[in-house]
Amino acid sequence: MENKIFTVIGGDLRSVKLANQLMADGNTVYIYGFNNAGFEMGMTESKELEEAIIKSEVVIGPIPCSNDNETINAPFHSEKIHINEVFKIMSKNQLFIAGRIGDKIAHLAEIYNVYTIDLLDREEMAVLNAIPTAEGAIQIAMEEIPITLHDCNCLILGFGRIGKILGKMLHGIGSNVFIEARKYSDMAWIKSYGFNAVFINELNDCLSDMDVIFNTIPYMILDTNALSKLKSDCLIIDLASKPGGVDFEKAKSMGIKAIWALSLPGKVAPVTAAKFIKETINNIICELGV
Numbered sequence: 001m002e003n004k005i006f007t008v009i010g011g012d013l014r015s016v017k018l019a020n021q022l023m024a025d026g027n028t029v030y031i032y033g034f035n036n037a038g039f040e041m042g043m044t045e046s047k048e049l050e051e052a053i054i055k056s057e058v059v060i061g062p063i064p065c066s067n068d069n070e071t072i073n074a075p076f077h078s079e080k081i082h083i084n085e086v087f088k089i090m091s092k093n094q095l096f097i098a099g100r101i102g103d104k105i106a107h108l109a110e111i112y113n114v115y116t117i118d119l120l121d122r123e124e125m126a127v128l129n130a131i132p133t134a135e136g137a138i139q140i141a142m143e144e145i146p147i148t149l150h151d152c153n154c155l156i157l158g159f160g161r162i163g164k165i166l167g168k169m170l171h172g173i174g175s176n177v178f179i180e181a182r183k184y185s186d187m188a189w190i191k192s193y194g195f196n197a198v199f200i201n202e203l204n205d206c207l208s209d210m211d212v213i214f215n216t217i218p219y220m221i222l223d224t225n226a227l228s229k230l231k232s233d234c235l236i237i238d239l240a241s242k243p244g245g246v247d248f249e250k251a252k253s254m255g256i257k258a259i260w261a262l263s264l265p266g267k268v269a270p271v272t273a274a275k276f277i278k279e280t281i282n283n284i285i286c287e288l289g290v
Contacts, residue, residue, distance in 0.1 A: 003025075003026045003027045003028070004027050004028075004057050004058060004285065005027070005028045005029075005030075005055055005056050005057045005058070006019075006022050006027055006028070006029045006030070006056060006057070006058050006059075006060060007029075007030045007031070007032070007052050007053050007056035007058070007059045007060065008022075008029065008030070008031045008032075008060045009031075009032050009033050009049075009052065009053075009059060009060065009061055009062075009072055009074070009081065009086065010032075010033035010034075010061060010062045010072040010073055010074030010076075010077060010081055011033070011061070011062025011063065011073060011074065011075075011266075012062065012075060012076070012263060012266035012267075012270070013266055013267075013270035014062075014063065014265060014266040014270045014273045014274045014277065015031075015033075015034075015060070015062055015274075016031070016034065016037070016041050016042075016270075017270045017271050017273075017274035018060065018274040018277050018278055019031045019041075019042075019043060020041075020042045020043065020274075021274055021275065021278050022278060023043060025278075028055075029043065030046050030051070030052040030053075030055070030056060031043060031045050031046065031052065032045060032046045032048075032049055032051075032052035032053075032081075033072060033074040033076065033077040033081055034074075034076045034077060035076075035077055035078055035079075036076050036077055036078040037076040038076075049081065049085060049086065049089065050089050053086065053089045053090060053094075054089065056094060057093075057094060057095070057290065058094070058095045058097060058281070058285070058290075059086070059090060059094055059095065059096045059097070060097050060098065060277075060281065061073075061086075061096065061097065061098030061099075061101075062074070062098060062099065063098065063099030063100060063119060063120065063129075063263070063265075063266075063277070064098075064099055064100035064241070064263075065083075065098035065099060065100055065101045065102070065105060066083060066102065066105060067242075069083075069102050069104040069105055070082060070083060070084075071083060072086065083105055083108060084108060084112070087108060087109060087111075087112035087114045088112060090112065090114050092113045092114070092115070094114070094115075095115055095116075095117065095284075095288070095290060096109065096114050096115065096116045096117070097116070097117045097119060097281055097284065098116070098118065098119065099118065099119040099120045099125075100118065100120050100241065101116055101118040117284055119277065119280055119281075122280050122283070122284070124279070124280055124283065125276060125277070125280040126161050127161050127165075128276040128279075128280075129265055129273065129276060130161040130162040130164075130165045130166075131165060131272075131276075132264060132265040132268055132269035132272055132273050133162050133165075133166075133239060133264045133265055134162060134165045134166040134169050135169070135264075135268060135269065136261065136264030136265070136267060136268035136269070137166060137214055137237050137239055137261060137264065138166070138169060138170065138173070139268060140237055140259060140261055141154075141212050141214075141235060141237060144235050144257065144259070145211065145212060145235050147211065148174075149170065149173045149174070149175050149212075150173055150174035150175065151174060151175070151176065152175050152176065152211045152212060153175075153176045153178065153209055153210050153211045153212075154170050154175045154176065154177055154178065154210070154211065154212045154213075154214065155178040155179070155180065155198070155206065155207075155210045155212070155213045155214070156170075156177065156178070156179045156180065156213075156214045156216065157180045157203075157213065157214065157215040157216060157217050157221055157222075157245065158179075158180065158181075158215070158216035158217045158240075159179055159180075159181040159186045159189070159190060160216055162216045162239055163179060163216050166214060166216075167179055167190075167193065167195055168193070171193070171194065171195065176196070177195040177196060178195065178196040178197075178198050178206060178210070179195050179196070179197060179198065180198045180199075180200060180203055181197065181198070181199065181200070182199075182200045187199060203226070204225070204226065204229055207226060207229040207230055208229050208230065208231065210230065210231070210234055211231075211233075211234060211235070212234070212235045212236075212237065213230075213234060213235070213236045213237070214237050214239060215236065215237070215238045215239060215240055215244075215245040215246060216239050216240055216245075217240055217245045218240040218241050218242070218243065218244065218245060219240075219243065219245055220243075220245055220246075220247065221245045221246075222236060222238075222245060222246045222247060222251070222258075223247050223250075224247060224250050227247060227250055227251055227254055227256060228254070230256055232254075232255050232256060234256060235257050235258075235259075236251060236256065236257065236258035236259065237258075237259050237261055238258065238259065238260045238261065239261055239264070241262070242262075244260055246258050246260070248260065
């Protein structure tokens with residue numbers, strides 16, 4: 001693939017590592033949204049948003065693209081970067097790629113005639129991104145519980161990409177893996193992998209036996225009723241995107257430790273996560289022929 005001109009705007013450490021990897025491949029890379037980073041980025045940041053975007057062929061936003069559907073998710077920047085300002089500068093010949101682009105942002109892109117692609121709509125990206133998420137979840141569990149994960153009763157809520165990979169990793173460690181699912185087809189797959197299948201209607205019957213619960217479902221599942229059935233020393237790790245699946249206030253009042261572990265790939269394995277993003281972006285460019 002011939003070299004391209006990229007712009008990386010906002011994001012966490014994954015974005016910085018991505019910019020460096022793209023540059024190492026011989027591409028021209030502009031970066032913006034890191035004036036408060038406090039660490040060496042390995043490249044010079046553009047002073048103005050327009051300067052960063054105007055010459056670019058592909059503009060890369062963060063994962064997630066935004067936390068409020070109005071501004072770019074830029075935790076290392078001192079000022080807000082409004083998405084409409086980004087789209088206003090972009091031309092119809094430029095491509096905008098980011099993760100978890102909400103309906104409001106997609107609609108805004110249509111207004112400004114900006115072509116967008118959501119990284120997490122790409123199956124290869126979603127699957128690969130689940131690997132550091134699962135590893136990070138296991139790391140948190142190891143640090144928080146006073147027992148080994150080996151022979152530990154671990155319940156995974158949801159049998160999506162993260163649930164599948166996390167289940168495999170926990171099984172490899174020697175955990176007693178229980179996975180909740182809603183489809184009979186998923187129940188069959190769970191059993192075929194050697195895990196304990198828990199149908200959604202039977203969930204309350206097994207909660208009291210669990211040492212660690214990993215949630216991957218982005219809506220309330222561990223409510224007051226479910227939490228009341230847990231052991232006081234049961235650890236909950238919520239991996240679901242907002243709004244999450246745990247009543248955190250209720251868990252706290254009951255003395256149950258619940259950790260909302262968002263954006264784990266950028267925290268535990270930014271270099272690897274950046275590599276996955278880069279590979280997916282290269283796939284997109286090759287498919288589109290841009």
